[in-house]
Amino acid sequence: MLSALIWIPILGALIVGLLPGSIADKNVRRVAIVTISIALVVSLYVVTQFDTITTGLQFQEDLPWLEPLGLTYRLGLDGLSLPLIVLNCFLTLIALFSTSVTVHRPRLYYSLVLVINAAVAGAFLAHNLLLFFLFYELELIPLYLLIAIWGGARRGYASTKFLIYTAVSGILILIAFLGLTWLSGATSFEYNPALSQTLPLTSQFILLGAILIGFGIKIPLFPLHTWLPDAHVEASTPISVLLAGVLLKLGTYGLLRFGLQLFPQAWAVLAPYLAIWAVVSVLFGAFTAIAQTDMKKMVAYSSVGHMGFILLAAAAATPLSLLGCVFQMVSHGLISALLFALVGVVYAKTGTRDITILKGLLTPERGLPIVGSLMILGVMASAGIPGMVGFISEFLIFRGSFTVFPVQTLLSMIGTGLTAVYFLLLVNRTFFGRLPDQFANLPDVSWSERVPSLIVAALIVLLGLQPSWLVHWTETTTTAMLSDYSTIATPIEFDPISVLPLE
Amino acid sequence: MVVAPSKSTHPLAEIVDRIESGGALLPESPTNLIEVVGVLKSYGVVLDAYSINLKFIADNQFLVLFPFFKYFNGEVTTKKLLKHWWHDRINYEFSEYCMKAMMWHGGGGLDSYLDSSEFVERAQEAIQAKIKSNFFIGNLSKIFPNFLLEQVRMSCYYSAIGQFWTVMSEMFLELSDRYDNGEINSIQDVVDHVKAGLVNNAALPITYGVKVGDRTYDIIPESAGLKFLMDTAVPYVEAVFFKSFPFMGTISYNAQARQIPQEQERFNYGALYADPLPVGGGGIPPTLLMQDMTHYIPEYLHELYRESLRGENDIRVKICISFQKSMFCVTTAAILGLAPYPIDTQNPKEQAENRAYLESWMDKLMESQLIRFQSSNVQTD
Numbered sequence: 001m002l003s004a005l006i007w008i009p010i011l012g013a014l015i016v017g018l019l020p021g022s023i024a025d026k027n028v029r030r031v032a033i034v035t036i037s038i039a040l041v042v043s044l045y046v047v048t049q050f051d052t053i054t055t056g057l058q059f060q061e062d063l064p065w066l067e068p069l070g071l072t073y074r075l076g077l078d079g080l081s082l083p084l085i086v087l088n089c090f091l092t093l094i095a096l097f098s099t100s101v102t103v104h105r106p107r108l109y110y111s112l113v114l115v116i117n118a119a120v121a122g123a124f125l126a127h128n129l130l131l132f133f134l135f136y137e138l139e140l141i142p143l144y145l146l147i148a149i150w151g152g153a154r155r156g157y158a159s160t161k162f163l164i165y166t167a168v169s170g171i172l173i174l175i176a177f178l179g180l181t182w183l184s185g186a187t188s189f190e191y192n193p194a195l196s197q198t199l200p201l202t203s204q205f206i207l208l209g210a211i212l213i214g215f216g217i218k219i220p221l222f223p224l225h226t227w228l229p230d231a232h233v234e235a236s237t238p239i240s241v242l243l244a245g246v247l248l249k250l251g252t253y254g255l256l257r258f259g260l261q262l263f264p265q266a267w268a269v270l271a272p273y274l275a276i277w278a279v280v281s282v283l284f285g286a287f288t289a290i291a292q293t294d295m296k297k298m299v300a301y302s303s304v305g306h307m308g309f310i311l312l313a314a315a316a317a318t319p320l321s322l323l324g325c326v327f328q329m330v331s332h333g334l335i336s337a338l339l340f341a342l343v344g345v346v347y348a349k350t351g352t353r354d355i356t357i358l359k360g361l362l363t364p365e366r367g368l369p370i371v372g373s374l375m376i377l378g379v380m381a382s383a384g385i386p387g388m389v390g391f392i393s394e395f396l397i398f399r400g401s402f403t404v405f406p407v408q409t410l411l412s413m414i415g416t417g418l419t420a421v422y423f424l425l426l427v428n429r430t431f432f433g434r435l436p437d438q439f440a441n442l443p444d445v446s447w448s449e450r451v452p453s454l455i456v457a458a459l460i461v462l463l464g465l466q467p468s469w470l471v472h473w474t475e476t477t478t479t480a481m482l483s484d485y486s487t488i489a490t491p492i493e494f495d496p497i498s499v500l501p502l503e
Numbered sequence: 504m505v506v507a508p509s510k511s512t513h514p515l516a517e518i519v520d521r522i523e524s525g526g527a528l529l530p531e532s533p534t535n536l537i538e539v540v541g542v543l544k545s546y547g548v549v550l551d552a553y554s555i556n557l558k559f560i561a562d563n564q565f566l567v568l569f570p571f572f573k574y575f576n577g578e579v580t581t582k583k584l585l586k587h588w589w590h591d592r593i594n595y596e597f598s599e600y601c602m603k604a605m606m607w608h609g610g611g612g613l614d615s616y617l618d619s620s621e622f623v624e625r626a627q628e629a630i631q632a633k634i635k636s637n638f639f640i641g642n643l644s645k646i647f648p649n650f651l652l653e654q655v656r657m658s659c660y661y662s663a664i665g666q667f668w669t670v671m672s673e674m675f676l677e678l679s680d681r682y683d684n685g686e687i688n689s690i691q692d693v694v695d696h697v698k699a700g701l702v703n704n705a706a707l708p709i710t711y712g713v714k715v716g717d718r719t720y721d722i723i724p725e726s727a728g729l730k731f732l733m734d735t736a737v738p739y740v741e742a743v744f745f746k747s748f749p750f751m752g753t754i755s756y757n758a759q760a761r762q763i764p765q766e767q768e769r770f771n772y773g774a775l776y777a778d779p780l781p782v783g784g785g786g787i788p789p790t791l792l793m794q795d796m797t798h799y800i801p802e803y804l805h806e807l808y809r810e811s812l813r814g815e816n817d818i819r820v821k822i823c824i825s826f827q828k829s830m831f832c833v834t835t836a837a838i839l840g841l842a843p844y845p846i847d848t849q850n851p852k853e854q855a856e857n858r859a860y861l862e863s864w865m866d867k868l869m870e871s872q873l874i875r876f877q878s879s880n881v882q883t884d
Contacts (some may be wrong), residue, residue: 058524265542363780363783363784364782364783364784365816365817366780366813366817366820434754434778434781435780440780440811441812443812443813444812444813444814
């Protein structure tokens, strides 16, 4: 069942890539959309079959692959991966719908998007360290090409920067995986949370450090974030949707799965510093976003800030904060996808994303009123206004983290306040006021351009009003993650002997 | 025709020259003609509905302080009520907005008559007849003697605008019929038609009588001498085309930055000045009128709108632009009708006086939408 989620898109990519030239571009797009729709249906079927009470892996698949290397094809699903799997299919579909019907070289474009979908699904499902790494790297090349071929004016620079950063991230993660396996004397790369406990704390710190920096680049956290604004600005709208909505989640997923779960002892010791790092990232993202004049850069920096919340919650590692982590991943995925899709429409219609030039786009007949209204909804959700998904996730995170790191949590909450500042700046400058004469004759926004955003917006409100539909799938897993964590982590925290040698 | 020896030095000299040589404020162009005639046809239909309702309110809702069904023209049925709530109806609120603009800005013989003792006397008679059996209102009127009087003044404006629009509506519909018959072929023909209409009806008396019980009370008798052109048309143009009210939420002014003229009467927001872009938004009166006109746009104009970039999506903004163009034609007719001498006079002294008169109008129009309409493709701004 889980393999289907990986192989359906791969098969689709092959079909799309090999479709003869006589087939109209429109139909190529349809094949891609049908492929992802099938994957989405499968993922939803998995959701219905998922047992919310079981703590362990479900739907496991285990095939030997390269035994001497310790590489097995082992897939499994738990409450951490489940929402991300659905999010991946959903946002890929949204990205496909946001793609212009007249995109150049559609066969290559759609197959690359499908490969990304497969790779991300694989990474979320893999329960073999090496297999995860393979999928993690597999996603890199198509994304590089999607930015480098279909990107904006400085796409060469942005895509190369992305490639270098993410490749370094991959190398660090690989080093950590190899180190963990070899140092602990394991014979395979099976995912085993108990492995690190055989290692001395110093080795754990080094390995966790590699993991943190590796995934910190992907998330991205300050000061490893510099590739992200460039990549977003140059990437086309659907690719930005994918990048912010799904690919960044690989980083936060890795942080929980391979940081917190694989190195609980070291994690517990580093947690206060991680919380400080989170605060720096949150505030840096927020303050930098305030200074931006490019709408896309502003949304990109808001991502840096909002991803910081996840690090804070992961550092706090309470049942509520971990639930908040997963919720924030989904919530940020939906909200940033919505914002990027809308910025894309504004850019397509006005030819600029500069908030010092744009004005009055809410003008009812000649402006972009529906796009503007959705944008207001999106920024409200992002700023954590109750009734939308952003409120639930941020509330869970702050409520969960406050007991452990009160100061850091309060400082992060300032970041939420600042979200309202920069997004109000954006909305106020761009959408209110009188439409300037240069924009008085904007082309029409078609329903096909609005529908993806409308669906995402509906989901943002729906999950904001009914968060239990999401919490329900994850709660058992995050609580179980923590039951392991607290038994391992607690003695260390109060054991002066094992901490002393560090100083 | 001999034109004045020297050219005008006014910034809008081009327009002055055009009017002096028999043209209009709005340049001649086939598109302009279609827009103006088409929108005036639709406006004629809407004005007819407005005027019927205004006269109904004046005559039948006299001193009804809670006129819940004033837009129903006396026919209150469930079907009509549902249609009213559904908002797929004529927005009579717009006509009241114009009435209030006229009442607020005043001007003309009607304004001074309503301040005369004759009016007060006649109005009081009607008021007393109306409230004699109403204990509450009777006492309220004793405490606030001007309250009901002001209501009567408002009824007078309801009636006056209603009478004015009945004439205008007929004039515009006749224009449309003449266009359909091929008699109207240029903007100049439109201006001539409107001017002739204004001049022919200039002396039409404006009267208002209200029936209370069995007796009719003449509040504005014919003997008051109020006439169509000088007492309704001219103050209406001044109040609605020029001054009007600012539209809430569409623009902010900074008085300290001198964005507001020193003399208040030079602060114009009226139909000739209004920004068409916010049309479609809630809470601004032009949206109501444009919405009403969408139902009666003739096919040839609809076709023109459909061919433009946003098709029917911004139709109300497009109608507003066309409407402003047509109102400049009405203004041209008014300017010509009120000119001290015929515009084609050969007498240099009269020409000079006409020139000064036209330039004083141009001063007023400097900041209007007129300047935008001078280029060829205005529908797209």
